Amino acid sequence: MIKHLRSAADLDAATATLILDTAGEMAALAGREVKKLPTLRGRTVVNLFYEDSTRTRISFEAAAKRLSADVINFSAKGSSVSKGESLKDTALTLQAMGADAVVIRHPASGAPHRLAQWVDGSVVNAGDGTHEHPTQALLDAYTMRSRLGRLDGLKVAIVGDVLHSRVARSNVLLLTTLGASVTLVGPPTLIPLDVAAALSKTTKVSYDLDSVLPDMDVVMMLRVQTERMQDSYFPSAREYSRRYGLDLARMRKMPEHSIVMHPGPMNRGMEITPEVADSSRSTIVEQVANGVSARMAVLYLLLGGKA
Amino acid sequence: MAQPRADTPSKIILSASDLHRVVDRVAHQILEKTSGATGTVLLGIPTRGVPLAQRLAARIHAFEGIDVPVGSLDITLYRDDLRLHATRALGKTELPGGGIDGRRVILVDDVLFSGRTVRAALDALNDEGRPSSVQLAVLVDRGHRQLPIRADYVGKNIPTALSESVRVSLTETDGLDEVRLTGSDDQ
Numbered sequence: 001m002i003k004h005l006r007s008a009a010d011l012d013a014a015t016a017t018l019i020l021d022t023a024g025e026m027a028a029l030a031g032r033e034v035k036k037l038p039t040l041r042g043r044t045v046v047n048l049f050y051e052d053s054t055r056t057r058i059s060f061e062a063a064a065k066r067l068s069a070d071v072i073n074f075s076a077k078g079s080s081v082s083k084g085e086s087l088k089d090t091a092l093t094l095q096a097m098g099a100d101a102v103v104i105r106h107p108a109s110g111a112p113h114r115l116a117q118w119v120d121g122s123v124v125n126a127g128d129g130t131h132e133h134p135t136q137a138l139l140d141a142y143t144m145r146s147r148l149g150r151l152d153g154l155k156v157a158i159v160g161d162v163l164h165s166r167v168a169r170s171n172v173l174l175l176t177t178l179g180a181s182v183t184l185v186g187p188p189t190l191i192p193l194d195v196a197a198a199l200s201k202t203t204k205v206s207y208d209l210d211s212v213l214p215d216m217d218v219v220m221m222l223r224v225q226t227e228r229m230q231d232s233y234f235p236s237a238r239e240y241s242r243r244y245g246l247d248l249a250r251m252r253k254m255p256e257h258s259i260v261m262h263p264g265p266m267n268r269g270m271e272i273t274p275e276v277a278d279s280s281r282s283t284i285v286e287q288v289a290n291g292v293s294a295r296m297a298v299l300y301l302l303l304g305g306k307a
Numbered sequence: 308m309a310q311p312r313a314d315t316p317s318k319i320i321l322s323a324s325d326l327h328r329v330v331d332r333v334a335h336q337i338l339e340k341t342s343g344a345t346g347t348v349l350l351g352i353p354t355r356g357v358p359l360a361q362r363l364a365a366r367i368h369a370f371e372g373i374d375v376p377v378g379s380l381d382i383t384l385y386r387d388d389l390r391l392h393a394t395r396a397l398g399k400t401e402l403p404g405g406g407i408d409g410r411r412v413i414l415v416d417d418v419l420f421s422g423r424t425v426r427a428a429l430d431a432l433n434d435e436g437r438p439s440s441v442q443l444a445v446l447v448d449r450g451h452r453q454l455p456i457r458a459d460y461v462g463k464n465i466p467t468a469l470s471e472s473v474r475v476s477l478t479e480t481d482g483l484d485e486v487r488l489t490g491s492d493d494q
């Protein structure tokens with residue numbers, strides 16, 4: 001088993017499948033009266049969050065607590081980081097406290113890689129800059145597999161702001177490893193061609209959502225990062241929504257069995273209409289529940305054995 | 308059949324037909340001791356406890372026409388030796404419909420050795436519900452207990468040395484039925 005989860009590229013097909021299978025067992029345990037497992041008793045997991053996050057932080061916290069690990073939450077606000085402490089000094093502090101795993105979210109791409117060189121414990125990337133978010137890709141793959149029964153040969157469209165999306169990057173890497181074929185869809189300004197090519201040789205690119213939809217098993221909508229709107233990647237929110245938003249009319253073009261995913265948080269009415277988000281094809285709420293199971297699987301497989 | 312390696316002498320303790328007779332006897336003993344196996348659930352401990360539990364249920368059905376619910380209980384997450392080994396893959400936990408609350412649970416495993424697996428199983432069971440009682444059925448008891456645990460139903464007692472190992476093979480998991488003792492006799 002691997003020691004760190006810094007990138008979805010850390011996972012080969014066998015390891016990724018082991019994580020998804022383990023997540024399945026963890027999900028089965030979530031149905032019982034006593035959800036807590038004694039497995040990681042005495043181990044310490046630090047959630048080191050330099051960026052705002054609700055679902056990812058809570059999801060990791062729930063996952064670690066269900067496995068009986070001790071959880072220390074660290075957010076940059078209200079810590080010595082605001083006094084100017086460097087990532088390295090913070091890392092050494094955590095090291096001195098005996099953290100067995102550090103879950104890190106950081107605005108700088110590559111921060112988890114640096115951190116892994118400074119601490120003895122496992123490092124789990126919970127989102128770094130515009131680089132990667134591997135546990136999101138795992139929970140997405142798990143959701144696809146449990147809804148559609150397989151990953152090999154699945155056709156997946158990832159729609160929207162691919163340029164800034166760490167979710168897209170991790171998903172392309174993981175899904176390709178597991179045999180799915182990915183099509184990136186969005187305005188040309190938001191799809192870096194060199195990145196698409198570098199991520200995977202089999203990844204396709206399209207600028208026309210309507211022509212792609214009838215062929216897809218999964219359509220994953222990305223959040224339009226409104227904080228970047230003024231950078232004029234597209235003329236207006238309205239135009240974006242017309243061309244790349246998923247509404248009922250577009251959803252009807254998708255095959256009968258296909259599903260709609262969104263990593264959250266959603267801009268309802270922007271990239272996805274409320275009717276689509278709340279439809280039976282949408283897996284958005286499932287994704288949140290599956291996130292806890294997938295993260296339990298990752299923590300167990302990283303920390304459960306001999307160090 | 309593949310020859311065992313020369314440096315590990317091995318002998319067959321139970322042949323396929325022996326093994327079937329032993330399962331038949333344990334099925335009869337369960338029926339006898341539980342007055343007809345009413346309110347009883349068989350839970351196999353993965354890997355080989357699961358097919359054994361299914362075989363016991365099938366034999367009980369053949370003898371008395373009673374359907375005893377069968378499930379599996381994975382104990383990996385409750386092991387006390389997780390940190391001594393590389394991470395283990397999880398097995399399946401599937402409780403039969405109706406659950407285990409208020410029922411007599413019979414745990415089924417292939418080999419009873421240190422007793423630590425059973426200890427973990429009791430912990431796991433405690434988180435799943437509250438059975439009225441818990442019993443233990445094993446195919447082989449090889450001794451060397453490290454905890455105060457004993458089996459209610461034993462297929463065969465095999466005195467062993469610590470250096471030896473007992474290898475249970477079942478058609479469902481290994482392609483053949485037999486129990487073998489391997490390891491150093493006097494090397």
